Amino acid sequence: MTPKVSILVPIYNVSSYIKRCAISLFEQTLEDIEYIFIDDASPDDSINILEQLIEKYPNRKNQVKIIRHAKNRGLAATRNTAINASSGEYIAVIDSDDYIELNMIEKLYKKAITENADIVVSDYYMEYQHTTVKKYDYVSEVKEENFKNIIIYDKTCTMLWNKLVIRSLYERADCRVPENLNYYEDRYVMTRLYYFASKIVKINEAFYHYTQYNIHAITKTNNKMHFENVLQFWSEFDQFLKSKKLYEKYKQTMELPKVQSKVRLIIDTRSYQLRKKFGDIFKEEEKNCLKYFSFGEKLMLILVRYKMYVLAHLFHNYLFIKSKILKKCEKYF
Numbered sequence: 001m002t003p004k005v006s007i008l009v010p011i012y013n014v015s016s017y018i019k020r021c022a023i024s025l026f027e028q029t030l031e032d033i034e035y036i037f038i039d040d041a042s043p044d045d046s047i048n049i050l051e052q053l054i055e056k057y058p059n060r061k062n063q064v065k066i067i068r069h070a071k072n073r074g075l076a077a078t079r080n081t082a083i084n085a086s087s088g089e090y091i092a093v094i095d096s097d098d099y100i101e102l103n104m105i106e107k108l109y110k111k112a113i114t115e116n117a118d119i120v121v122s123d124y125y126m127e128y129q130h131t132t133v134k135k136y137d138y139v140s141e142v143k144e145e146n147f148k149n150i151i152i153y154d155k156t157c158t159m160l161w162n163k164l165v166i167r168s169l170y171e172r173a174d175c176r177v178p179e180n181l182n183y184y185e186d187r188y189v190m191t192r193l194y195y196f197a198s199k200i201v202k203i204n205e206a207f208y209h210y211t212q213y214n215i216h217a218i219t220k221t222n223n224k225m226h227f228e229n230v231l232q233f234w235s236e237f238d239q240f241l242k243s244k245k246l247y248e249k250y251k252q253t254m255e256l257p258k259v260q261s262k263v264r265l266i267i268d269t270r271s272y273q274l275r276k277k278f279g280d281i282f283k284e285e286e287k288n289c290l291k292y293f294s295f296g297e298k299l300m301l302i303l304v305r306y307k308m309y310v311l312a313h314l315f316h317n318y319l320f321i322k323s324k325i326l327k328k329c330e331k332y333f
Helices: 020-026 044-054 075-083 103-115 145-154 183-198 224-243 249-269 272-277 295-305 309-330
Strands: 005-012 033-039 064-068 090-095 121-127 132-135 163-166 198-210
Touching: 005 020, 005 075, 005 103, 020 033, 033 044, 033 075, 033 295, 044 064, 064 249, 075 090, 075 183, 090 103, 103 121, 103 163, 132 198, 132 295, 145 183, 145 249, 183 224, 224 249, 224 272, 249 272, 249 295, 249 309, 272 309, 295 309
Parallel strands: 005 033, 005 090, 033 064, 121 198
Antiparallel strands: 090 163, 121 132, 121 163
């Protein structure tokens, strides 16, 4: 019998978080759930912790699959393995260092069935060390507006984890992530899911807790892979739009998000060489977008544009030290 929902959980180096995550999954109010955990050759004892916890939930034990990769293959490959192994009517993707409210899956599933929706979206929480901030996702009743918003990445969240998605969308070849795309992989999938979805609906409640203090998370340190994956993402999205004869329609819409992705990388990376190597990406798009950036962001773009990489590196160091001081000050106020 087909489960109502498959929950997919990639696991890599999350021994400090997996117990909290798994408890929030096993204690869901919806009974008919299939759990797919993928061990991406995790070097710690995450799987041992998970296996011990499963024994405490005998009613869930037969619903759990643990699949192991012989070697680390990255997040994209792990997600694809999980999708291939799943059989649920709908699919939820949960990061193993995060956790969810105990009624999340039931509420999203009931909404999907009631509304006959392909995708159900909810709000979410950003979990910092000393505070929790509620974030609001946005869904329009107009399909084209949703697709445009997912490109812009402004009021619409491009992450998969606060959404329940009908299985048939994931079965499309277009909605599978290339196995070497381990950064921007959610955004890659979301642009395709929003394009193909017939109906997207929203629940105005927050269920997902997105942890911001896992130092091992892939988004915490920008390296060469991040730059290469951003370039790959936009190149493949350009090709996707061209295949749908929509490139010219959205070409201008893409300018700002392309430059935003560049700005985040060149400011955050600690590598002088990476800033130098990738400084010219999206150079043409910059011309129409500078007005949207802060003074500091503009300064970094100008320094890189005119190849003043030493000054750009010094400016990065200043911003890094400033952020560290501000974080320390937050503890006392």
